[in-house]
Amino acid sequence: MVRDEVVRSATRLFKERGIRGVSLQDIADEVGLTKGALYHYFSNRDDLLRQVFGDWITQEFESLREHTSGSGGPTAQLRDYVRYHVSSVTQNIDLYSLSFSSEAELPPDVRAEFRQLKRRSDSVLKAILREGVAAGDFEPRDEKVMAFAIDGMCNWLSQWYAPDGPKTAAQIADDFVELLLRGLVRHDDGPTDSGPAHGAVATAEYHARAIRFHSERLEQLLPTLADRGGAGA
Amino acid sequence: MVRDEVVRSATRLFKERGIRGVSLQDIADEVGLTKGALYHYFSNRDDLLRQVFGDWITQEFESLREHTSGSGGPTAQLRDYVRYHVSSVTQNIDLYSLSFSSEAELPPDVRAEFRQLKRRSDSVLKAILREGVAAGDFEPRDEKVMAFAIDGMCNWLSQWYAPDGPKTAAQIADDFVELLLRGLVRHDDGPTDSGPAHGAVATAEYHARAIRFHSERLEQLLPTLADRGGAGA
DNA sequence: CCATGCTTTGACCCGACGGTCAAAAAATCG
DNA sequence: CGATTTTTTGACCGTCGGGTCAAAGCATGG
Incomplete structure (x- = not known):
């Protein structure tokens, strides 16, 4: 389909140079048509923009609804949310990075839809956090700030994720998820809660390394402990 | 100073409408001059862009160097890094959001500088994380992903921070920082790890407990390891 | 009050861009 | 093949934006 080819090329070009940085001539050249021919498929520039974003956004709305059905505890829900969000960003990275970077250049109606999508996604996340705190699973924290932090983390992917990178x-x-749930600081309580991605061998190596680390640290600390009896500054 | 007034107006307009969405005429109108008069202060459009971003970027370089002098443990360093990063973004929110959103529309040299700033900041953060892991303060995690996660969180501020909001x-x-260090999950063990309040005794106890835990884990894993030879899925 | 230099004007040039359109070219089909 | 419809062309229009420039305004100070 020619129309789809045009939309795809347009999307790619928009992403590379920004929406305002691409002329209809550029798109026409890319597809191998003439500028005039484009108007057979789109009534004007904004209409093209709408076709680039419109379908995608409504699709995202649907997808968000599906993937956040709210089964499982807050921890599981948060995990699902982040997984969904990440896969969504990485699979439509062109459109995501475009929406974030050139939001100001979108036709008003498209822009409004996009903002609504963001808002809804945000409120889903906040609900999960609230639930988690209420259930006693999460530490009570500033809901708004946490939500923005998490969304920012995920959305930022659109700036650096490479499909052919070392990690899926x-x-x-x-x-x-692991960072969000457990933080960076090493602590010794129970087993990790995160999914089945942890291999047994990797885990064993990890623990072996950990033991070595802690042993060394402990030895280093012993003399210190001998000197001062209490807690240091 | 007229020149500064022009730069300020330009920055504001750029942020509102995107770089390509602002004409020299727009800027001239804003300041109350004629398009021609602008050329008394700037040799061309790219030169104006350079003046808008140039000073700021070199200033950021300097500031980054100062604020990451590397005193204190990894935890303190991470805290300082995030604090610095956040204050930097919020204080220059126009320029940050502009650089992120319209990076593609920057003159090549300015763009290169900006990317270098990002890269340097990123490498500072990664160094802190690496140090933290080596010192046994942080869980061993994917350094790259963690760095992007943290930077994303901070940079995303440029999309939602309101100077007159409820939080500074x-x-x-x-x-x-609290989210990053301790995660969302509630845990009931005694003293928090944050800040300099960490006494030598507490640390020693912590390491002793950790070693016990890891030893147990390792033993639990050994049978599992005998079964499958390679890494689990 | 004139001379000098900084600042501003406003008209102008040119190229690019969005958009239009009649006509040509292709495709479809009886 | 011929008729009809779909697709494509390429020339054209008006506008806008970056950039230029001679001339006018406006200080400043001797």
Whole structure:
């Protein structure tokens, strides 16, 4: 289909140079048509923009609704949310990065739809957080700030994710979840809660390394402990 | 100074409508001059762009160097990094959001500088994380992903931070740090790890407990390891 | 009050861009 | 093949935006 080819080329060009940085001539050249021919498929520039974004946004709305059905505890829900969000961004990275970067250049109606999508996604996340706190699973924190932090983390993917990179989107998502749930600081309580992605061998190596680390640290600390009896500054 | 007035107006307009969405005429109108008069202060459009971004970027370079002098442990360093990053974004929110959103529309040299700033900041953060892991303070995690996650969180501020909002930049930064260090999940063990309040005794106890835990885990894993030879899915 | 230099004007040039359209070219089909 | 419809062309229009420039305004100070 020629129309789809045009939309795809347009999307790619928009992403590379920004919406305002691409002329209809550029798109026509890319597809191998003349500027005039484009008007057979689109009534004007904004209409093209609408076709580029419109379908995608409504699709995202649907997808968001499906993937956040709210089964499982807050932890599982948060995990699902992040996984969904990450896969969504990585699969439509062109459109995501475009929407974030050139939001101001979108036709008003498209822009409004996009903002609504963001808002809805945000409110889903906040609900999960609230639930988690209420259930006693999460520490009570500033809901708004946490939501923005999490969304920012995920959305930022559109700025650096490379499909041919060493990590899959799913792996990145799980890394995010682990960071979000447990933080960076090493602590010794129970087993990790994160999904099945943890291999047994990797886990064993990890623990072996951890033991070595802690042993060394402990030895280093012993003399210190001998000197001062209490807690240091 | 007229020149500064022009730069300020240009920055504001650029942020509102995107770089390509602002004509020299627009800027001239804003300042109350004629298009021609602008050329008394700037040799061309790209030169104006350079003046808008140039000073700021070199200033950021300097500031980054100062604020990441590397005193204190990894935890403190991470806290300082996030605090600095957040205050930097919130104080120059126009320029940050512009650089992120319209990076493609920047003159090549300015763009290169900006990318270098990002890269340097990123490498500072990664160094902190690496150090933290080496010191046993942080869980071993994917350095790259963590760095992007943290930077994303901070950079995303440029999309939602409101100077007149309920929280100050410093408060938001501390919220971020707490999330990053301790995660969302509620845990009931005694003293928090944050800040300099960590006494030598507590640390020693912590490491002793950690070693016990990891040893147990390792033993639990050994049978599993005998079964499958390679890494699990 | 004139001379000098900084600042501003406003008209102008040119190229690019969005958009239009009649006519040509292709495709479809009886 | 011929008729009809779909697709494409390429020339054209008006506008806008970046950039130029001679001339006018406006200070400043001798």
